[in-house]
Amino acid sequence: MPGSVKVVVRPESSASYVRAISKGLGITLKHMLEPNKATQQYPDEKWDLSPRLRGTHRMATHEDGRAKCVGCGLCPTVCPVNCIKLIPAEDENGERYAAVYEIDEFRCIFCGFCQEVCPVEAIHLGAHYENAEYSRERWVYDLERLTELDHPFTALWDPFDPASE
Amino acid sequence: MEPMTGTAFVVATTIKILVFFVLLLVFVALSTYFERKVAGFIQDRSGPNRVGPLGLLQVAADGLKFILKEEVEPGSSNKKFFFLAPVLGLVPATVLFAVLPFASPLPTQWGLMEMIVADVPVGFLYVLAIAGLGVYGIVMAGWASNSKYSFLGGLRGSAQMVSYEVALAMSLVPVLMLVGNVQMPEIVSAQQNFSTGPAEYGLWFFLPLMVTAFVFLVAGLAETGRVPFDMAEAEGELVGGFHTEYSAMKFGMFFLGEYAHLITTGALITVFFLGGWDIPLWQGDNIRVLADGTVIGEPTWWKTVLTFGAFSVKTLALVLFFMWLRWTIPRFRYDQLMDLGWKVLIPMMMVYIMLMGLAMYLLDEAGVPVGWRYSGVLLLINLVLMGALLWGLDRGTIVKGATANTRRRAGGIRGRVTPAAPSEMD
Numbered sequence: 001m002p003g004s005v006k007v008v009v010r011p012e013s014s015a016s017y018v019r020a021i022s023k024g025l026g027i028t029l030k031h032m033l034e035p036n037k038a039t040q041q042y043p044d045e046k047w048d049l050s051p052r053l054r055g056t057h058r059m060a061t062h063e064d065g066r067a068k069c070v071g072c073g074l075c076p077t078v079c080p081v082n083c084i085k086l087i088p089a090e091d092e093n094g095e096r097y098a099a100v101y102e103i104d105e106f107r108c109i110f111c112g113f114c115q116e117v118c119p120v121e122a123i124h125l126g127a128h129y130e131n132a133e134y135s136r137e138r139w140v141y142d143l144e145r146l147t148e149l150d151h152p153f154t155a156l157w158d159p160f161d162p163a164s165e
Numbered sequence: 166m167e168p169m170t171g172t173a174f175v176v177a178t179t180i181k182i183l184v185f186f187v188l189l190l191v192f193v194a195l196s197t198y199f200e201r202k203v204a205g206f207i208q209d210r211s212g213p214n215r216v217g218p219l220g221l222l223q224v225a226a227d228g229l230k231f232i233l234k235e236e237v238e239p240g241s242s243n244k245k246f247f248f249l250a251p252v253l254g255l256v257p258a259t260v261l262f263a264v265l266p267f268a269s270p271l272p273t274q275w276g277l278m279e280m281i282v283a284d285v286p287v288g289f290l291y292v293l294a295i296a297g298l299g300v301y302g303i304v305m306a307g308w309a310s311n312s313k314y315s316f317l318g319g320l321r322g323s324a325q326m327v328s329y330e331v332a333l334a335m336s337l338v339p340v341l342m343l344v345g346n347v348q349m350p351e352i353v354s355a356q357q358n359f360s361t362g363p364a365e366y367g368l369w370f371f372l373p374l375m376v377t378a379f380v381f382l383v384a385g386l387a388e389t390g391r392v393p394f395d396m397a398e399a400e401g402e403l404v405g406g407f408h409t410e411y412s413a414m415k416f417g418m419f420f421l422g423e424y425a426h427l428i429t430t431g432a433l434i435t436v437f438f439l440g441g442w443d444i445p446l447w448q449g450d451n452i453r454v455l456a457d458g459t460v461i462g463e464p465t466w467w468k469t470v471l472t473f474g475a476f477s478v479k480t481l482a483l484v485l486f487f488m489w490l491r492w493t494i495p496r497f498r499y500d501q502l503m504d505l506g507w508k509v510l511i512p513m514m515m516v517y518i519m520l521m522g523l524a525m526y527l528l529d530e531a532g533v534p535v536g537w538r539y540s541g542v543l544l545l546i547n548l549v550l551m552g553a554l555l556w557g558l559d560r561g562t563i564v565k566g567a568t569a570n571t572r573r574r575a576g577g578i579r580g581r582v583t584p585a586a587p588s589e590m591d
Binding site: 017018019021024025027028029031032037038039041 | 203206214490494555
C-alpha cells in the first residue's frame with residue numbers, strides 16, 4: 001500500500017450537512033430565479049465578429065465582376081500548407097488572369113499570408129466561419145465561389161495602430 | 166346525495182382509471198420537461214426551447230426517439246427478465262395512485278362519485294406493499310442484464326430500498342396514531358377543519374408531525390432512487406447502473422417509471438402531510454362521506470375542480486422541490502447512505518414513535534380535546550425535536566471521512582495521518 005496518500009480529515013465539528021445543504025439550495029434558487037444569463041441562441045443570434053477575424057476566403061472583383069487576381073503566383077508560393085492551386089493564363093489583350101484558382105479550406109490554416117502578400121489586393125480572408133458541407137469536395141472553393149461570397153473582408157493588422165483603435 | 170352503487174359504480178371506476186392513468190402519464194411527460202428546464206435554469210442555461218413553443222414539444226420528440234431507436238439486447242442477458250424488468254419499474258409507481266384521494270367527491274345524477282379509484286379499507290398497507298415492489302424492477306434489471314455494472318447497481322438499489330423501506334413505513338406510524346384509521350380519505354379529512362363530524366386536527370400533519378414528515382420526505386426521496394439517493398444508477402461510477410444495458414423504449418420505461426415514482430411520492434406526501442386535496446383556510450371544501458353513507462358538507466362540481474387543483478399544485482410543488490434538491494446536492498457516499506438509513510432514521514423513528522405515543526397519551530389523560538390545541542402542543546414538541554434532529558445531523562453524524570472510524574479504533578491522532586514507515590510499505 002502506498003504510504004503517501006493524502007487523506008484530508010475534517011474535524012467532525014465542522015462537518016456540516018444541514019447548513020451546507022441549505023446554503024446550496026439558496027445558491028441554486030438564486031440561479032433558478034434569474035435564469036438564462038449565459039445562453040446565446042446561436043443560430044438565431046450571431047456573434048459580433050472582430051473585423052480582424054480570419055475566416056473563409058473571398059476574392060475581390062472589379063466592377064464588371066471579373067476577379068482581381070492577376071495570377072502572379074505569390075499566394076501559392078507563400079502558403080505554408082500548400083492549399084492554393086493556381087494556373088495562370090493570359091487573355092487576348094495580354095492581361096494575366098487565373099484560369100484555375102482553388103483554395104482547399106480544409107487544408108487552410110487561416111494564417112492570412114495570402115492576403116498580406118497579394119500585390120493587387122485580390123484574395124482576402126473574411127469574417128465568416130459557417131462552412132459546414134455535406135462532402136469534402138465542397139470544401140475546395142473554386143474561383144467562381146470565391147468571387148460570389150459577400151462577407152466582409154478581414155482587416156489587416158496595422159503596425160501603427162496595433163490595438164485597432 | 167347517496168354514494169354510487171351497482172353498474173354506475175363500475176362504469177365510474179372504469180372512467181376514473183382511464184382518465185387518471187392518462188393524466189398521470191401527461192404529468193410524467195410534463196415533469197420530464199420541467200426537470201430539464203429546472204436543471205437548465207439552475208445551471209444558467211435555458212433548457213429545451215427549440216421544439217415547439219417554449220420547447221414543450223421536446224417531450225413528444227423524446228418519446229418518438231425512444232420508440233424509433235434500435236433496441237439492443239445483450240446476447241448473454243436473461244431475455245424473459247430483461248423484458249419484464251422495465252414493466253416492473255413503471256407499474257408499481259402508477260398503480261400506487263389507485264388509493265390516493267385527489268379531489269372532493271363529485272355529485273352526478275347517478276350518485277356521489279368519490280374521487281379515488283379504489284377506496285380500499287387497507288389503503289395504507291397497499292401503499293407500503295406497492296412501494297416495496299418498486300425495487301423489483303431495479304434488481305431484476307441488474308440481474309438480467311448480466312453485466313457487472315448493472316449487477317452492482319441492482320445490488321446497491323436493493324440494499325438501499327430495503328433500508329429506507331423500514332424508515333418509510335415507520336414514519337407513517339405517527340400519522341396512523343393520530344388518525345386512528347388506515348383509509349386514505351380519512352387521513353385527508355383528519356387534516357381538515359370540520360366543525361361537525363368525527364375527530365379532526367385542524368392542522369396539516371406536516372406541522373404537528375414535523376419530524377415524521379421530514380423522515381418521510383427523505384425516505385420517499387430514497388425510494389424514488391434519485392439524486393442524492395441514486396446509488397443504483399450512479400452514472401459516474403456504474404455508467405448508469407441497473408439500466409446500463411437498456412436502450413430505446415425499454416430504457417424509456419425506466420425513465421417514465423422514475424418520474425412516475427417522483428410524482429407518486431409527491432402525491433403521497435401531499436396526502437399524508439399536506440392535507441391532500443384540502444384548500445387551506447377555506448371551510449367550503451370540508452366534504453366527507455362517512456362509512457354509513459351520510460355526506461357531510463355540500464359537494465359541487467366546481468369544488469371538485471378546485472380541490473383537484475389544490476392537490477395538483479401541492480404535488481407539483483413537491484416534485485419541483487425534489488428537482489431543485491437533485492440539481493443542488495451531490496450523491497451520498499454508499500456508507501453515508503447506509504449510516505443515514507440505519508443509524509439515524511430508523512432508531513430516531515423508534516424513539517419518536519414512543520415520544521409521540523407518550524405525548525398523545527398525556528394529552529388524552531389531561532383531557533385536551535382533539536383539535537387545533539391538541540395539534541398545537543404536538544407542534545411545539547415537534548419543533549423542539551426537529552431542532553435537535555437538525556442540530557445532530559449538522560454535527561458530522563453522517564458526513565465524515567471514510568477512514569475516521571478505523572483511525573479512532575486504532576488510536577491514531579485525529580486530523581493527522583502518519584505515513585507508513587518504508588519497511589511496512591509492501
